Amino acid sequence: MKVSTASLDARAERAALLERGCDPRDEAIAGAYGSAPRALSESVGGRTQGPSISEALRDQLIPWSEEELLAALQPWPHAFREGNTGLFPSGEVSILAAAGREGKTTVKIGIAVAMVTGHSLAGGLLPESDRSVVVYSAEDDRQQYARKVAAQIACLGEREGACVRERLLVPNLDDAGLVAAKTLVMVLDGQPLPTGTVDAIIEALEPLTNAPAPLGLLIFETASTLSDAEESNPGFRVLVLALKRIARELKVPVVLSHHVSQASLANLADLNVSTTDIRGGTALVNNARQTGLLVNLGSEDDPFPENDARTVLRQMAAPGRPEKVTALISLDSSKGITPPPIFFRWVSTEWGPAAIELDAPRELAERSWRKVHEMVRARRSEQKGQAKEEKAEATTAERVRRVVEAVQALKARGTDEPVTLRRIRELAGMSSDVANKAIERAVEERLIRSSAATLRGKAATVYALADIGESRQ
Incomplete structure (x- = not known):
């Protein structure tokens, strides 16, 4: 087999690195991204820095201390919280997925605005006061976010708008010095690995x-x-672990945006949604704390x-309300009680749509998604029953009309032949x-009207149009 000069050079370079007691992966990642991941840089050439594992x-x-056990009485902190119920646990990774082109970024900016302005979600989930939000996007540039932020500000007062301008931060990763910062996970020798960007994010946001x-x-x-790896368990596991390290070192909630699978779209008409709808391997969901x-x-x-579960x-x-509505459905949470569905209405502005939370009726406001879904199914069943009754009534009304027209037509023929069931049935x-x-x-x-008659020596019933006065009674 013919081996290229480049391959021979690469092998020679790796051999030289191993001779110097270095891990070739450290050097490759450091050269491409400025610094090696902490997990790799802490162990070089088999020599562990600091205490051994x-x-x-x-x-x-x-042993457990009294302070630890008393602290465990407190609910786990979340971005938005009320008692034991919370949205986006602190120090953890939450996954928020949606179908493509359904406005997930618009809603997430609406959530970010609620955070920085101190607005509650789902009626009582409150954020900590005076907080900022960072949106780290490898998908859209800062200019695209400017429209979404401006649309939200257009729906606010002057004071809250100024707060959003100061505290909702979106770095422009298209800047020449941040091109490599878009990648949190790279692939080396077929293996997904975190890049030095993870350390850089922690260092940049720590202040x-x-x-x-x-x-x-x-x-x-x-x-x-954010990842060069395939959407599979190995790649997603590395990505979530990298984000979890960011979340825990900064002690903040991290939300990762993703898409649902194409196959799951068929379930939306019945709102039969679950964590299996989220695209990719199970590692993404299993390593997250809330989805x-x-x-x-x-x-x-x-x-x-009309009878689609989303319409209901x-x-x-x-x-x-005539405007578009989006539901944030929390599927599970391992840090507390799963919050109820949160609903956002879309408000038109000159910058485009803004997502503003709406107050759901009390019957929905304090119920989990499982309970709300049961209510939707019951309402749909009720509507289907009503629709069936209405259809049956409409069918009966149409048949009555045809019977009356048949009696009228038979009478108009001017014959002495009586109007019987058989003649009506045949004509209708x-x-x-x-x-x-x-x-x-x-x-x-x-x-x-009907009347008794004798036809061919047998008792029979004949029919005629009701008198005008009689039909009005």
């Missing part, structure tokens, strides 16, 4: 944790653009079908049973 582990084999308006929420956009989906519920101008939920959450094109029921209904409504 066994020593560090031994030091942690300690914000002690600022007058400390960092309260860190949003990363999106899983597919949620953003679901478009439609609008009056662009509605889903929009009517329940925002009765009478109905079976005996259907014609019988339609005739009975027409008699009840006094549209036609």
